[in-house]
Amino acid sequence: MFYRENGQFKTSYRSDQQIFPVRQDRIFIFAVLLLAFVLVPLLASDYFIKALLIPFLILSLAAIGLNILVGYCGQISLGTGAFMAVGAYAAWNIGVRFPQTPLIVEILLGGFFATLVGVLFGIPSLRIRGLYLAVATLAAQFFVDWAFLRIPFFTNYSPSGNVSVPALSVFGIALQEAIPKYLFVLSFVVIFALLAKNLVRGAIGRQWMAIRDMDVAASVIGIRPMYAKLTAFAVSSFIVGVAGALWGFLHLGSWEPLAFDLNRSFQLLFMVIIGGLGSILGSFFGAAFIVLIPVALNHVPGWFGLPLAIDTAAHIEHMIFGALIVFFLIAEPHGLAKLWTIGKEKLRIWPFPH
Amino acid sequence: MGFFLETLFGGLMTGMLYSLIGLGFVLIFKASGVFNFAQGAMVLVAALSMARFAVWIPQWLGFNNLILANILAFMVSAVLMFMMAWCVERLVLRHLVNQEATALLMATLGIAYFLEGLGQLAFGASVYTINVGMPKEPAFILESMFEGGVLLNLEDLTAAVIAALLVASLALFFQVTATGRALRAVADDHQAAQSVGIPLNRIWVIVWTVAGVVALVAGIIWGSKFGVQFTLATATLRALPVVILGGLTSVPGAIIGGLIIGVGEKVSEVYIGPLVGGGIEIWFAYVLALVFLLFRPQGLFGEKIIDRV
Numbered sequence: 038m039f040y041r042e043n044g045q046f047k048t049s050y051r052s053d054q055q056i057f058p059v060r061q062d063r064i065f066i067f068a069v070l071l072l073a074f075v076l077v078p079l080l081a082s083d084y085f086i087k088a089l090l091i092p093f094l095i096l097s098l099a100a101i102g103l104n105i106l107v108g109y110c111g112q113i114s115l116g117t118g119a120f121m122a123v124g125a126y127a128a129w130n131i132g133v134r135f136p137q138t139p140l141i142v143e144i145l146l147g148g149f150f151a152t153l154v155g156v157l158f159g160i161p162s163l164r165i166r167g168l169y170l171a172v173a174t175l176a177a178q179f180f181v182d183w184a185f186l187r188i189p190f191f192t193n194y195s196p197s198g199n200v201s202v203p204a205l206s207v208f209g210i211a212l213q214e215a216i217p218k219y220l221f222v223l224s225f226v227v228i229f230a231l232l233a234k235n236l237v238r239g240a241i242g243r244q245w246m247a248i249r250d251m252d253v254a255a256s257v258i259g260i261r262p263m264y265a266k267l268t269a270f271a272v273s274s275f276i277v278g279v280a281g282a283l284w285g286f287l288h289l290g291s292w293e294p295l296a297f298d299l300n301r302s303f304q305l306l307f308m309v310i311i312g313g314l315g316s317i318l319g320s321f322f323g324a325a326f327i328v329l330i331p332v333a334l335n336h337v338p339g340w341f342g343l344p345l346a347i348d349t350a351a352h353i354e355h356m357i358f359g360a361l362i363v364f365f366l367i368a369e370p371h372g373l374a375k376l377w378t379i380g381k382e383k384l385r386i387w388p389f390p391h
Numbered sequence: 392m393g394f395f396l397e398t399l400f401g402g403l404m405t406g407m408l409y410s411l412i413g414l415g416f417v418l419i420f421k422a423s424g425v426f427n428f429a430q431g432a433m434v435l436v437a438a439l440s441m442a443r444f445a446v447w448i449p450q451w452l453g454f455n456n457l458i459l460a461n462i463l464a465f466m467v468s469a470v471l472m473f474m475m476a477w478c479v480e481r482l483v484l485r486h487l488v489n490q491e492a493t494a495l496l497m498a499t500l501g502i503a504y505f506l507e508g509l510g511q512l513a514f515g516a517s518v519y520t521i522n523v524g525m526p527k528e529p530a531f532i533l534e535s536m537f538e539g540g541v542l543l544n545l546e547d548l549t550a551a552v553i554a555a556l557l558v559a560s561l562a563l564f565f566q567v568t569a570t571g572r573a574l575r576a577v578a579d580d581h582q583a584a585q586s587v588g589i590p591l592n593r594i595w596v597i598v599w600t601v602a603g604v605v606a607l608v609a610g611i612i613w614g615s616k617f618g619v620q621f622t623l624a625t626a627t628l629r630a631l632p633v634v635i636l637g638g639l640t641s642v643p644g645a646i647i648g649g650l651i652i653g654v655g656e657k658v659s660e661v662y663i664g665p666l667v668g669g670g671i672e673i674w675f676a677y678v679l680a681l682v683f684l685l686f687r688p689q690g691l692f693g694e695k696i697i698d699r700v
Binding site: 167173175176180182306310314352355356358360 | 426482498501502506516671681690
């Protein structure tokens with residue numbers, strides 16, 4: 038009844054090619070942005086913002102980055118945690134060695150170094166495909182973990198490999214309280230999500246998708262596999278690197294290489310697959326799912342008044358998490374984004390489906 | 392030279408363990424096209440159950456015989472692995488037929504999480520030992536050729552013999568029995584196998600059970616050497632380069648790949664490690680596999696991947 042395109046005529050190429058061609062979608066996105074930028078800072082508690090919203094936003098950003106590689110270009114990567122680590126450590130090193138660098142530049146440079154490493158480890162993708170590639174990208178993960186643990190230069194000779202960031206500020210505003218941090222992260226995520234959305238709609242995005250669907254056929258019609266695959270690795274690891282820098286600087290504050298280990302890579306891949314491969318919106322859904330589930334599972338025993346030992350609770354949480362993942366894969370292998378699309382289709386003809 | 396040989400033997404022994412874990416991957420991948428990330432969790436659960444039941448069963452039944460306890464524990468654990476295989480087929484694989492490889496990969500990761508949680512919930516999360524009476528004392532060989540001879544761990548040697556026996560019996564099972572033939576048929580071509588009346592679902596249960604038993608043997612060997620604890624599940628990640636090096640579809644590949652990786656890892660750790668700060672064996676195997684893959688993208692013995700438009 039409310040979600041109808043009737044009467045919305047597109048009279049120019051411009052209006053035909055906009056990101057959200059349906060007016061209701063535009064209103065919805067606007068409402069979400071309003072909610073995120075205005076209402077949440079006014080209403081949400083510090084705990085809610087720091088423990089849930091900021092991790093959710095940063096991981097969504099990382100998931101978008103990974104989704105470009107896995108969902109759009111079809112190259113499975115299990116080394117995402119490594120690229121996050123490169124982003125975080127590179128940004129931190131620049132901050133320590135050149136203290137005058139503005140925060141935004143530091144974070145973007147972190148992304149730049151992640152791009153370099155990402156392209157380097159993307160080169161094997163020109164020869165290796167599918168599951169072989171997935172395991173090969175683990176090389177990046179283990180190598181980077183090792184490098185930050187064992188090469189003291191990267192951690193500025195701190196003995197444990199633990200690094201911490203000094204007080205942050207941007208444009209003279211201190212980023213100590215929850216709300217400024219949240220707004221800073223949110224702006225980053227919104228800008229990058231828009232950029233990503235536009236990239237995958239453009240020529241390069243269509244090349245990635247052609248490579249994903251069948252790389253031999255794509256090269257026959259004149260798409261250069263090397264260019265397409267390496268740009269996907271570059272763009273993906275740039276976004277992931279920026280997310281890593283944000284994760285280290287604004288969420289953790291101080292961290293060690295373990296913060297970006299293999300589990301992080303798996304977690305991000307879960308987000309992408311549960312959210313929906315090849316969907317920017319899906320990355321947000323997936324991140325919300327993975328961030329919220331453990332928190333929710335933590336609280337469930339309390340609701341039923343069951344006193345569980347911490348380790349028992351942790352094991353049960355592990356089990357439920359695994360079972361839920363399998364359940365979602367069976368229920369909807371195309372991810373939450375597909376459910377969203379189905380919902381929209383249904384809504385179009387609601388309440389008279391015939 | 393003696394030291395080099397020692398390193399080499401050490402590597403071969405570790406490689407044998409990697410081969411065993413890699414074998415589990417290959418069996419399942421061949422039969423169901425699933426890259427089974429839960430193999431590590433299966434090793435963990437199998438080893439935990441072996442370690443615990445070997446203690447519990449004598450307590451329950453009130454006898455004190457190490458060999459009998461171990462045999463019973465092994466049988467109980469094997470039954471447990473069969474139950475796990477049946478559940479996996481019933482609850483997961485059956486519903487995910489014809490899905491993309493990534494979805495299946497993620498599903499096995501979910502299974503891995505589940506098994507890790509379940510195993511530790513049921514059997515406890517502390518460090519356990521498995522005592523199957525493996526000889527612990529070292530032995531020296533080739534004393535006539537080198538001064539002091541070459542130190543060889545009898546435990547490793549026993550483990551290698553067990554692994555070799557397991558591989559041989561598996562090969563026999565695959566070549567001779569009717570079930571083995573059916574398994575090979577499914578591995579070759581799902582549709583053709585199904586059209587001549589081979590029940591895919593039962594084959595999957597069998598193959599996951601076999602992989603579970605292989606995981607059990609790997610878990611026992613690994614556990615009696617280093618103790619059973621949670622790191623067992625992640626230690627199997629070290630065996631991943633083995634399967635891509637040898638080829639995901641090749642059983643001999645898993646074995647030879649395992650030996651190459653085992654030796655490469657040890658030799659590099661001893662000779663290159665000190666130059667760059669040590670601990671390189673974790674990524675060296677992966678880089679080694681990566682270099683091999685650049686020349687043979689389907690692994691050393693994998694089937695050639697042919698793309699047609």
